[in-house]
Amino acid sequence: MSEPxxxxxxxLGSNLGNREANLRMALGRLEPLARVEEVSSLYETQPxxxxxxxxYYNAACRIVTGLGPAALLRHLKQIEREIGRRxxxxxxxxxxxxxxxxxxxxxxxxxxLVIPHPGLTERAFVLVPLAEIAAxxxxxxxxxxxxxxxxxxxxxQVRQVRPPGWAGER
Numbered sequence: 001m002s003e004p005x006x007x008x009x010x011x012l013g014s015n016l017g018n019r020e021a022n023l024r025m026a027l028g029r030l031e032p033l034a035r036v037e038e039v040s041s042l043y044e045t046q047p048x049x050x051x052x053x054x055x056y057y058n059a060a061c062r063i064v065t066g067l068g069p070a071a072l073l074r075h076l077k078q079i080e081r082e083i084g085r086r087x088x089x090x091x092x093x094x095x096x097x098x099x100x101x102x103x104x105x106x107x108x109x110x111x112x113l114v115i116p117h118p119g120l121t122e123r124a125f126v127l128v129p130l131a132e133i134a135a136x137x138x139x140x141x142x143x144x145x146x147x148x149x150x151x152x153x154x155x156x157q158v159r160q161v162r163p164p165g166w167a168g169e170r
Contacts, residue, residue, distance in 0.1 A: 005064040006104030008034070008072065009134050011117065011126050012059045013097040015047060019057035020166070022083055022096050027061060027167050029079045034065035034072070040129035042162035048123075053093040057161070060101065060129035069103050073113050076100070101130060105140045116141060124153040132164065 014022040040060045076098040083096040108115040131150035
């Protein structure tokens with residue numbers, strides 16, 4: 001009997017084009033290399049960094065995959081390219097942004113990949129959706145649960161635009 005695959009949580013964001021369609025497209029393209037287990041509500045948030053850009057749609061999803069962290073990152077970058085993401089300024093506008101937030105309880109520190117995601121513990125636009133689908137998972141660095149971390153962030157700039165289930169409405 002094989003070991004169960006570890007839970008992996010991704011953050012999704014889009015602020016160019018049809019934001020919701022871009023997120024749905026990204027979720028659909030995760031397969032066959034990853035299986036989406038659960039998707040959070042859809043939220044609208046103000047951009048980090050330059051404010052002269054449209055607001056983001058953000059969500060989180062929990063997946064299972066046989067890929068390791070580096071291979072998953074390559075898969076996510078390929079999906080971003082397919083949806084139209086091109087190199088641009090840090091925190092600039094983009095049609096899609098896919099980040100590995102948690103990879104089970106692993107800690108990865110490489111030049112092009114850091115897990116848990118470096119901004120995980122203080123970003124409401126990440127923690128609010130993540131707490132919906134992974135409240136009991138723990139940040140392996142601080143040891144705190146996602147629910148505990150989410151309870152401490154300012155949620156005033158995170159507005160729900162669709163309840164859970166939006167991603168299945170294709």
